[in-house]
Amino acid sequence: MKASTIVWFQNDLRLEDNPALIHGIKSPSNLIPIFIWDEERDWFSSMGEASRWWLHHSLEAHRQSLKKLGLDLFIFKGKTDLVLQELVGKNRVEQVLWNRRYDPSSFQSDKKVSRFLDGLGVESSDFPAYTLFEPDRIRNKSGGIYKVFTPFWKCCLQFLDEIQPLAFPTLSEKVQTIPLHLGSYDCLCSIGDLGLLPQVKWDRLFEKTWNVGEKNASLGLNDFLNTKATQYKLSRDIPSVVGTSRLSAALHFGEISPRQVVQATREQFGDSGLQDPGVACYLSELGWREFSTHLLYHFSELPQKSLRPEFEKFPWQNSNLFLKAWQKGCTGIPMVDAGMRELWQTGWMHNRVRMIVASFLVKNLMVDWRLGAEWFSNSLVDADIASNVLSWQWVAGCGVDASPYYRIFNPVTQGQKFDPEGEYVKKWIPELCAIPKKWVHCPWEANEDLQNHWGLGDDYPKPIVDLKESRQIALDAYQSIK
Numbered sequence: 001m002k003a004s005t006i007v008w009f010q011n012d013l014r015l016e017d018n019p020a021l022i023h024g025i026k027s028p029s030n031l032i033p034i035f036i037w038d039e040e041r042d043w044f045s046s047m048g049e050a051s052r053w054w055l056h057h058s059l060e061a062h063r064q065s066l067k068k069l070g071l072d073l074f075i076f077k078g079k080t081d082l083v084l085q086e087l088v089g090k091n092r093v094e095q096v097l098w099n100r101r102y103d104p105s106s107f108q109s110d111k112k113v114s115r116f117l118d119g120l121g122v123e124s125s126d127f128p129a130y131t132l133f134e135p136d137r138i139r140n141k142s143g144g145i146y147k148v149f150t151p152f153w154k155c156c157l158q159f160l161d162e163i164q165p166l167a168f169p170t171l172s173e174k175v176q177t178i179p180l181h182l183g184s185y186d187c188l189c190s191i192g193d194l195g196l197l198p199q200v201k202w203d204r205l206f207e208k209t210w211n212v213g214e215k216n217a218s219l220g221l222n223d224f225l226n227t228k229a230t231q232y233k234l235s236r237d238i239p240s241v242v243g244t245s246r247l248s249a250a251l252h253f254g255e256i257s258p259r260q261v262v263q264a265t266r267e268q269f270g271d272s273g274l275q276d277p278g279v280a281c282y283l284s285e286l287g288w289r290e291f292s293t294h295l296l297y298h299f300s301e302l303p304q305k306s307l308r309p310e311f312e313k314f315p316w317q318n319s320n321l322f323l324k325a326w327q328k329g330c331t332g333i334p335m336v337d338a339g340m341r342e343l344w345q346t347g348w349m350h351n352r353v354r355m356i357v358a359s360f361l362v363k364n365l366m367v368d369w370r371l372g373a374e375w376f377s378n379s380l381v382d383a384d385i386a387s388n389v390l391s392w393q394w395v396a397g398c399g400v401d402a403s404p405y406y407r408i409f410n411p412v413t414q415g416q417k418f419d420p421e422g423e424y425v426k427k428w429i430p431e432l433c434a435i436p437k438k439w440v441h442c443p444w445e446a447n448e449d450l451q452n453h454w455g456l457g458d459d460y461p462k463p464i465v466d467l468k469e470s471r472q473i474a475l476d477a478y479q480s481i482k
């Protein structure tokens, strides 16, 4: 029997710029592409329902792409070590290849797999594919870790020229899937058997909103670069327009790599075009993704602990009633509720609105940022532990390079500034459709007759907190830990 190479897919569901796959294709052995759903590993056990929905469709798309090359994607549901052990034993596997993951728990568990394979006498190699640069590459002059974004990104920009995504090789003949030999630990299954789709059909709007998979990610990027990138600096803050790339989930599941995004941007605008304010601003957002991933790699406790230690003494109130109202989009604050309803119905929320709803939860409602991050993690299709945790800590004022605690977003003035006509709030809260733009972000400020006419407190709730008072309570609480 000819020797085999396993290519183990995780959050890298693409053909292009996929170093593990491309190394596997170039090796002279048979290729076995696999995906293992292992609920004992953190990435799976903590994966929220919205992300599971995305993963199901992403796996389907990836399976189709591999099929066109003549390859099957073998899906397993079981323990990673046992699956690999069976495959190795029965198929003359000489190497297992995968792409590196950087969040501490995935990093550690992938290392364990590597040691396990070593014990079986099988080589393993992992490759950089998730970020622009390896976390240990980006260091300040004294060799330390950047904790402030601007110098971090400046340092990254110096190396941007080096970024060269790997092109998929031209194949002289179709690669063939070999018949797979399995032993007693037979947990080969179909994508459907993973049970990633919801039992209760709450995902109808997801289907209308998203086109999942590598091909769609690439089309989405081209469309963004052709029609939106140069206006990005202005339009990215307007939640009623599609002014951003909406590629965060595709990047998270690796349907497209950040290196491909940089390369395509460079091809579209040329090196000098990268200075265009819209384009530079867009690339710097990718920089925030990079910054978050690197920081979590260096500070593994970030998901549990505020980076600024004084926040561990913060007197969170954690009212369950407030938390539930926030989750359901029933706080009576239109900009907050619109965002939370967009999240629930589509699995995504505009970045400006993410900042507004997060600030409202941790400051006006005094709910611990970790509870907000948990809800986002369960509800976002793009839920990414590094970006999520770092962003929550940024809004809460307890992270690195964070927004100061006393900067409390006022959801009314934010709404008036970024959604002046009320289009966004009316889209997600139809109960507010009849309200003129003057009141749409603060209907409780209109006279009683108007409020009754709009059904305020009936069809749509009155605010659960007074914005001014709750702001003062939050500032006083902050003084107590300073």
Ligand SMILES: Cc1cc2nc3c(=O)[nH]c(=O)nc-3n(C[C@H](O)[C@H](O)[C@H](O)COP(=O)(O)OP(=O)(O)OC[C@H]3O[C@@H](n4cnc5c(N)ncnc54)[C@H](O)[C@@H]3O)c2cc1C
Pocket: 236, 244, 245, 246, 247, 248, 249, 251, 252, 282, 285, 286, 287, 288, 289, 290, 292, 349, 350, 351, 352, 354, 355, 358, 376, 380, 382, 383, 384, 385, 387, 388, 389, 391, 392, 395
């Ligand atoms: C409280 C909170 C939680 C968040 N949780 C997540 C999360 O779980 N996963 C996630 O991918 N992003 C998260 N973000 C960041 C940001 O909101 C989303 O990345 C962005 O809205 C995705 O839309 P887009 O693809 O159109 O972004 P674009 O504006 O097109 O930006 C391009 C890419 O840059 C990255 N990016 C943009 N902004 C940020 C940021 N602030 N931090 C890190 N990366 C960024 C994303 O990969 C995005 O696709 C969070 C932000 C906040 C305030």
